[in-house]
Amino acid sequence: MNAHTPRHPSLYEVNARVLLRRLARERGRRLTLDEIPESWLAQLARCGFSWIYLMGAWETGEAGRRVSGSNEEWLRGYRDVLPDLREEDICGSPFAVCGYSLHPDLGEPEALVQFRKRLHRVGLLLMLDLVPNHTAPDHPWVRDHPDYYVRDTDGNLAHGRDPHSGGWPDTLQLDYANPALAEAMTAEMQKIAGQCDGLRCDMAMLVLPEVFHRTWGREMEPFWPGAIENVRREHPDFVFMAEVYWDLEWTLQEQGFDYTYDKRLYDRLRNGTARPVRDHLRADSEYQDKSVRFLENHDEDRAAAVFSPEQHRAAAILAFLSRGLRFFHEGQFSGRQKKTSVHLCREPEEPVDPAIEEFYRRLVACLRLPAFQDGKWRFLDCNPAWEGNPSHDGYIAFAWEHEGRRYIVTVNYAPDRGQCYVPLPWRDLAGKTVRLRDLISPARYDRDGEALLSPGLFLDIPGWGRHVFEVAGEEG
Template identity: 25%
Template structure:
């Protein structure tokens, strides 16, 4: 231990005594005023999620090849990269030639088709250097039939009435796990811990988060893993209870409601009714994932052009501005115009023939720079503006002096609108740069969208 001279100690004591109670109080007040560094979910409040399909992203289908795209994705403005499962895929009962990402053969290994564990670490590190975050698609619901647990720990699995390990629906390439068993939950959490410790990922997109998985699994998982690192949790599930433990949930209901409007089955007014019901059900605080496409929609339901037609941009504006946290799927920003094969190699064409990159870049920037559009409690609540036309949706969101006004014609026909006191003055349409006289706005072109920052 260091020995201090009496003279030094005297000086220190004198300095302490010299501080008056008022000065001490001022110091404490100043310390209290210092802004705290944001953590998840607040940290993600103004971010956009980007789903990465490694197999189809490049002709090589590897992490190293994907890394060349990272600067472009940074330029696009997306900040959370969600990687579809990167583990080895089961061979027993495999679907197609390459199999499903979601048939996991080994939770703590990397699919050799994509590269090595060190390759993935390098990808995460490069993303972090660019100020981006990485969340890993996690599949706790089931494994492949040739996962070692099948023979070593059959007690981890769900059984049918005859005692045989079972599977879900027609997904014959997967074996269903039983998370009512403590040992199953423990092994699963251990595997998740591996990826945080070994690769420094920033969270998980939780596949089938509520299907055959009790909520207490997520209670145990977050309790065990959150102390390791500030993590973001996205649940592929549309149920309020998930928000007791996780940060964001899928808004399947609004996705399908937009598709119904695009097909002419419902009106824009009915879409807004769905929004009101969703907010009443979930409240204003939870993050709700909004999108017009993802790997499932693209592969099984069709491209955005098949499902939304010429209205794909108007519905994208809707998902980026109404509320929640938006997502872009691999290739969406360059007009992905084919259904990517799910079990085969089917590379994305990165030629932006429709010129959509700037469009999506504008949307990402719009949310990032306008607090009114941030997610959950960090943004403003949408307020509908009556324009007396069931096919036109107009709304505004306000937060901390920031207001964003959105007017959308969600039909393929020209629409007339009634004047409203909230529609006044001449403003610049953020999306086009053109001036719009709201006071004289009477008609909207098919699928026209107007976004005004006040």
């Protein structure tokens, strides 16, 4: 694939099993990856996405599905989302993998090869999952290589877990203290790398030596640097994205990951206070470029349920117009509010929210602009509008520039109206009349360039208000 991949790309997550079940209901028959409409793929490409993350592509077994369908706590959660729950709606967790081959429900193995080719033809790359910490109970390794697994104090194979949980009963824990297991997992990664363009590595921090030791009391050699290097010898452009928490993002970036989840930004946006968000966005440049910005994914609650409508829009502007990889989740654009468990292959019917849909249409149009994909980013100061007015502390502002096109993003990330001055960074605006055109609303303003440099652009906007201004100077 020769298409340019932006420095700050956008990714679209879709649950493969839910998507095909929905399309099957519309068509009245079972469908496979081969039958996902070309128009759907082309539309995602036209929206400016670089990546499709196809979650749930791999083979899962009957053992995991039985656990998913018999755990009473999980069943209560399913019924909260699907009151008319049926047995066939429970397909088992896609993270209880019993083999890195396409799940038979999605088609024959060749269907994945063809799906990737179809993506490439419209300029999209394919990301799939790697689940390094554990397998399904009926993975072939359980039978052929039981030494690949951790045993509990009773001598039984232990369930996969992290240091803070009691374990996931539909999984078995892999033992990275065994070098043979690390070698086998690296071989699996090489195999997968021939089927896609990147991997989302599930709970990647669990196989860091310090975390593995804290969880299991066992020593292991570092896994990620060697495994990533091994894959890249054959696939030099292959991309690794880590699901990671507990402030271990930088550690995994140093070990070779191209991108790491930015849960810290999500939590600060959810908290609704500007200063921690502003401080976070001032972090090291390389760290920012490798951060994955999101407001929801299959693990988090739906953004439309978490945030009020206006805060949702403000948070989206900050998350997705910042630098890094922009991660969107299917259903986010239509304002879905119900989170569907990954154990299910059917989602509830929900009406589209036309207001949030129109907002995301405008936001995605911004992300198609070269400046937001490959431009130069800089943070901007937000100064008091007058002495004794502290409301400027609720503002966050930054600028993008690329090949003469300039944009400023301003958000009042606070619940109350506020005022501030934002000095623009471009000295050549002096002596010009400057046209400010908002890309997310009909607002248009003409301002004196000298005044925009000092004291700056005056803003007086309501709580959660936002602008994405194109800045164009004309000779005065």
